[in-house]
Amino acid sequence: MKKNVITIAITLAAAASIFAVISYNSAKMDAAGNANHGVAAKAVVQLPEVAVMAVSxxxxxxxxxxxGEAKSRYQLxxxxxxxxxxxxxxxNFATGKQFKQGExxxxxxxxxxxxxxxSAQVTVADAKLALLEEQRQGQQAxxxxxxSGITGEPxxxxxxxxPQLIAAxxxxxxxxxxxxxxxxDLDKTAIAAPFSALVxxxxxxxxxxxxxxNTIGTLYSTDRMEIEIPLSAHQWTSLPDISGAVEGQWPVTLTNTTGDAQWQGYVERVEQHLDNASRQRSLVVVVEQPLAQQTPLFPGTFVTATVEGKALNNLWQLPATAISQNGDVWYIGADGYLxxxxxxxxxSQGELSYITPAEGMESANIIIRPLNxxxxxxxxxxxxxxQSDMQLADVTRLDIKTSSVAANHVSVKL
Structure with missing residues (x-):
């Protein structure tokens, strides 16, 4: 009887221990679950931050x-x-040297x-003599x-x-x-440069x-260089009045492909036809005395032409990164939603783009770098x-520097 009591007591003690352990683990699990629930709730309410800039x-x-390509006015x-x-x-008749006109x-x-x-001079003298003799014979006739006393004409x-007089x-x-x-023919045996030229x-x-x-050589004139600049129809709409600008020697800045040389030219004329290949119309830019420039402008040089256009009103100036690959602009509305x-x-110019604002919007908070x-x-x-934080030169940053374009110049590109 005593042994049964001891056995029952031990069994109850073990059951109590097991119950205590289970209760303790349940409490810990509940506490951990509550903590995780709090984190999840916090993650739900944490909103993403986006870099924006105010535009107007x-x-x-x-x-x-x-x-375009620089070409001599005459290529003969x-x-x-x-x-x-x-x-x-x-x-001076050697490649690379220059001739003066008439040399x-x-x-x-x-x-x-x-x-x-x-021989031709002798022939002319004989013909003059024959004509004088014929004139004399005609007078005598x-x-x-x-x-003779005969009336009328013979x-x-x-x-x-x-007829003899006419023939003479x-x-x-x-x-x-x-x-x-x-x-x-005698004069043509001495061949001279028809214009000041480069051999x-x-x-x-x-x-x-x-x-x-037979070919003697190839000469390029040196008095002026002409550059045909083909422009798209959209670019033509950004130019001021063409006739007045051409008459006033419309200024153009030319830069070589490496960007280390510049030349000043002007629009001399405007083509009145479309190129068969590009279907574009061209401005013809002229640089006077190209080889006498501080940095000579040689024929065949490829250049970038910057032509001053007309004033443009009511546009937004944005960083190029603000326009998505799909051509969309994201902004934050007045309600705080995208x-x-x-x-x-x-x-566009460099890292800047200029767009027409959305209808009815004067200003907006534009997202600088939208995500897909x-x-x-x-x-x-x-x-x-x-604006003071913006750096256009560093494309890896979200900041856009606008102070470097204080002149408010923009470029029209194809």
Whole structure:
């Protein structure tokens, strides 16, 4: 009986211990669950922060950006107009050197042409003599017809030697034309530069024999350089009145591809046709005395042309990162929720874009770098960026520096 009591007591003690352990673990689990629930609740109410900048409508001076190749005003393949052997070559007739207008390029042996000129001179002298004799004979024939007492005109003009006189006059005229040609051929044996030029290539040597039409060399004029700048239809709408601007030598800044050289030019004319390949119309920009510039502008140089456009009103100036890949602009509405609209971009310059504001909006808090995960109506916390904090040069930052564009110039790109 005593052993049964002890057994029952031990069993009850073990049951009490097990119950205590279970109760303790349950309390710990409940406490941990409550803690996790609190964290989850806190995560639900924690809103994402987004960097925004306040924008408002502004007025800007447009700059139209185009590209082209510098070409000489005249690019001439010089050819021979007479045949003969090259007797001498001008001292400056070598690639890379420059000629002044009228300076001798080559001299062709002219003995045969001198002889032809002398022969033509003799022919002209004989024709003049023959004409004088015929005029004298015609006068004598008229006097004899008058003294004959026959009234009226003779039946044939040969009686008064009128056809003979016409033939003599025509012979003299033909002889004079031959003399002019002989003199011209002789003059063409001395070939000179038709304009101040740069020698691009030379295709003859001393002693070379030239036929009519043979190439002598290639010359590029040096008085001015012309650059055709094709522009899209959208870019043309950003330019001021064309006729007035051209008359006033519309200024253009040209920069080479490496950005270490600049030249000042002006719009000299506007093309009145569309290019067959690009379907664009071009401005023609001129640089005077290109090789005399501090940094010479050589033919064949590819340049970027910055053309001053017209004033643009009521645009928003945004960092380029504010426009998503889909072309949307995200902003925070007055209720604090995300909203979006499709950007109508007008111009861009570097890291800045200029767009037409959404209809009915004067200003807005624009998200600087929107994410693909954004949805309409999403609630966020705005973190405003000041203009003084913005750095356009560092594209890895969210900040955008606008103080560097105080002149409010924008560029129109294709």
């Amino acid at each position: 409508k502004g007025n800007y001076q447009a700059e139209v950006i185009g590209y 393949t010089l050819t021979s107009e007479v045949s003969g052997q090259v007797e001498s070559i001008g001292q 001798a390029v080559i001299q062709i042996n002219d003995i045969d042409y001198q002889q032809a000129l002398t 008229r006097l004899e017809w008058k003294n 039946e044939s003009p040969l009686v008064l030697r009128e 006059q025509a012979t003299l005229k033909n002889a004079q034309s031959q003399l002019t040609k002989a003199q011209r 691009v290539s030379r295709d003859v040597q001393l002693g070379s024999y030239l036929q009519v039409g 909203a979006t609209f499709t950007a109508k971009k007008q111009f 995960s954004y949805v309409q109506g999403m609630q966020v916390i705005a973190k405003h960026k000041n």
